[in-house]
Amino acid sequence: MKKIAIIGLPNVGKSSLFNRIAKQRIAITSDFSGTTRDIKTHKVYITDKPCLILDTGGLDKSSELFLNVHNMSMEASKKADVIVMVVDGKLLPSEEEKKIFYALQGLGKPIALIINKIDNDKEMERAWEFDEFGADHVFPISVSHNRGVSALLEWIGEFLPAPEGSPASESEESLCDEDEAWEEDSAEEEEEEIANIVEMVEDVGNQQINVAIIGRVNVGKSSLLNALVGKQRAVVSSVAGTTIDPVDESIEYNEKVINFVDTAGLRRRGKIEGIEKFALMRTKEMLERANIALLVLDSSEPFLELDERIAGLVEENNLACIIVLNKWDEAMDDFEKVTAEVRHRFKFLSYAPLITVSAKSKQRVSKIKDMILSVYENYSQHIPTRQLNEVIREATIRHQIPSDHSKVVKIYFATQYQTKPPRIALVMNKPRSLHFSYKRYLANKLRDVFNLEGSPILLYPRAKGERDNEQENSGEES
Numbered sequence: 001m002k003k004i005a006i007i008g009l010p011n012v013g014k015s016s017l018f019n020r021i022a023k024q025r026i027a028i029t030s031d032f033s034g035t036t037r038d039i040k041t042h043k044v045y046i047t048d049k050p051c052l053i054l055d056t057g058g059l060d061k062s063s064e065l066f067l068n069v070h071n072m073s074m075e076a077s078k079k080a081d082v083i084v085m086v087v088d089g090k091l092l093p094s095e096e097e098k099k100i101f102y103a104l105q106g107l108g109k110p111i112a113l114i115i116n117k118i119d120n121d122k123e124m125e126r127a128w129e130f131d132e133f134g135a136d137h138v139f140p141i142s143v144s145h146n147r148g149v150s151a152l153l154e155w156i157g158e159f160l161p162a163p164e165g166s167p168a169s170e171s172e173e174s175l176c177d178e179d180e181a182w183e184e185d186s187a188e189e190e191e192e193e194i195a196n197i198v199e200m201v202e203d204v205g206n207q208q209i210n211v212a213i214i215g216r217v218n219v220g221k222s223s224l225l226n227a228l229v230g231k232q233r234a235v236v237s238s239v240a241g242t243t244i245d246p247v248d249e250s251i252e253y254n255e256k257v258i259n260f261v262d263t264a265g266l267r268r269r270g271k272i273e274g275i276e277k278f279a280l281m282r283t284k285e286m287l288e289r290a291n292i293a294l295l296v297l298d299s300s301e302p303f304l305e306l307d308e309r310i311a312g313l314v315e316e317n318n319l320a321c322i323i324v325l326n327k328w329d330e331a332m333d334d335f336e337k338v339t340a341e342v343r344h345r346f347k348f349l350s351y352a353p354l355i356t357v358s359a360k361s362k363q364r365v366s367k368i369k370d371m372i373l374s375v376y377e378n379y380s381q382h383i384p385t386r387q388l389n390e391v392i393r394e395a396t397i398r399h400q401i402p403s404d405h406s407k408v409v410k411i412y413f414a415t416q417y418q419t420k421p422p423r424i425a426l427v428m429n430k431p432r433s434l435h436f437s438y439k440r441y442l443a444n445k446l447r448d449v450f451n452l453e454g455s456p457i458l459l460y461p462r463a464k465g466e467r468d469n470e471q472e473n474s475g476e477e478s
């Protein structure tokens with residue numbers, strides 16, 4: 001599938017354009033700069049032809065945090081087949097935008113300059129200012145007034161191949177309907193293609209690790225944040241600038257950016273987290289933006305039911321997890337007893353590695369950073385299809401899949417179609433007949449072979465040709 005990258009400085013209207021194309025509200029548009037941090041991807045149809053949109057965050061290099069986004073956007077453009085660079089027609093062209101445009105032109109790919117926010121004929125005059133870019137393809141548009149967008153889409157459409165399911169391929173399909181082998185091959189190829197695209201896209205976004213420090217009141221979350229960020233507390237980015245909005249803090253570690261999400265709540269004096277319901281809500285919001293949860297527990301006192309409820313949110317969000325046993329300097333019990341208790345209480349987080357620390361004395365705190373990097377690697381890995389299928393095949397030979405009312409239940413093949421966390425489709429004859437305990441058995445087999453420490457792995461049984469229905473098809477956490 002062809003890939004279209006949407007590039008541009010913050011606030012020029014990239015997300016709005018993306019939404020307009022996708023005809024639904026996927027990206028969140030906002031009046032604040034830099035809200036589109038991560039690359040969003042979506043399969044859309046442009047002039048009835050399928051393609052993949054890569055929607056990148058802003059390209060502003062003026063703060064360190066955006067350096068990461070800048071690199072991400074350049075990377076996205078390198079992987080794309082068509083580049084559209086959006087500028088704000090209500091502003092004067094900036095030197096920085098010109099530099100970026102020339103750099104992108106250097107990639108030798110079809111590229112168009114989109115002058116957005118040309119809301120009426122009178123504003124067309126502004127568009128001439130952008131002549132100095134020397135772009136071959138210029139589209140003055142207004143996303144919000146839906147002006148000029150269709151011309152742009154037609155231009156993009158020229159680079160897209162004819163859609164599958166055109167009259168010729170449809171008749172072929174009906175002829176081959178009965179032919180299982182054929183169907184299997186084509187489905188496998190298609191799955192593989194999607195997996196490759198996913199891998200490519202996830203690679204691009206691989207540069208920032210979003211970490212949420214969570215736990216009930218007084219376990220030492222802010223002390224831990226201090227110990228982790230330490231003197232490095234360089235980059236503080238306020239998304240919207242008011243006190244109730246999330247404030248992230250990023251550090252660089254071994255050439256990776258570790259971004260602690262929404263640290264405002266942890267830094268604030270006269271903490272608000274005392275109200276349980278509010279604390280849970282806030283935790284939920286943090287987790288929505290995170291890849292990894294640092295679940296902080298207080299080892300100086302008994303664990304509480306609230307600890308379990310908070311831990312449950314990690315599982316709900318399919319996040320990678322590290323269990324941090326804080327206040328180890330005042331631990332109630334010895335290591336064996338405490339860890340046995342943790343493993344017993346938080347069975348559903350059995351995949352999470354555990355570390356004992358003292359945020360107060362900073363003992364072992366720096367080890368957490370290494371754990372974050374290795375867990376993130378496991379969480380974002382792509383298991384090659386061949387190896388994956390070998391493991392699944394062996395597992396099904398060792399233990400046959402229980403039949404369903406004497407009918408054989410078969411897995412045709414498996415493919416990982418998403419990372420962060422790894423999500424694997426099991427393409428089967430009877431997807432609804434796979435018992436959850438068998439799914440858990442398969443997941444454990446995968447854990448034996450591949451390094452998935454700290455990461456959930458999700459298995460989704462599917463019928464041939466079925467996809468994107470994970471929600472109905474209960475994925476199995478393991």
Ligand SMILES: Nc1nc2c(ncn2[C@@H]2O[C@H](COP(=O)(O)OP(=O)(O)OP(=O)(O)O)[C@@H](O)[C@H]2O)c(=O)[nH]1
Nearest residue numbers: 010011012013014015016030034036117142143144
């Ligand atoms: N007047 C006008 N405003 C627009 C138009 N398109 C988008 N906007 C506004 O511009 C602002 C920024 O739009 P976004 O789509 O969030 O911009 P973005 O480039 O994705 O921004 P970042 O997420 O910061 O990178 C929003 O307030 C939009 O409503 C347009 O055609 N005309």
Ligand SMILES: Nc1nc2c(ncn2[C@@H]2O[C@H](COP(=O)(O)OP(=O)(O)OP(=O)(O)O)[C@@H](O)[C@H]2O)c(=O)[nH]1
Nearest residue numbers: 216217218219220221222223271273327358359360
């Ligand atoms: N002995 C010991 N005390 C600690 C440690 N870490 C934090 N504390 C103490 O525990 C108390 C709570 O620490 P905070 O970092 O404020 O805890 P928190 O989880 O951010 O608290 P809330 O924001 O109120 O939820 C403070 O008195 C800290 O000094 C530790 O490793 N050992």
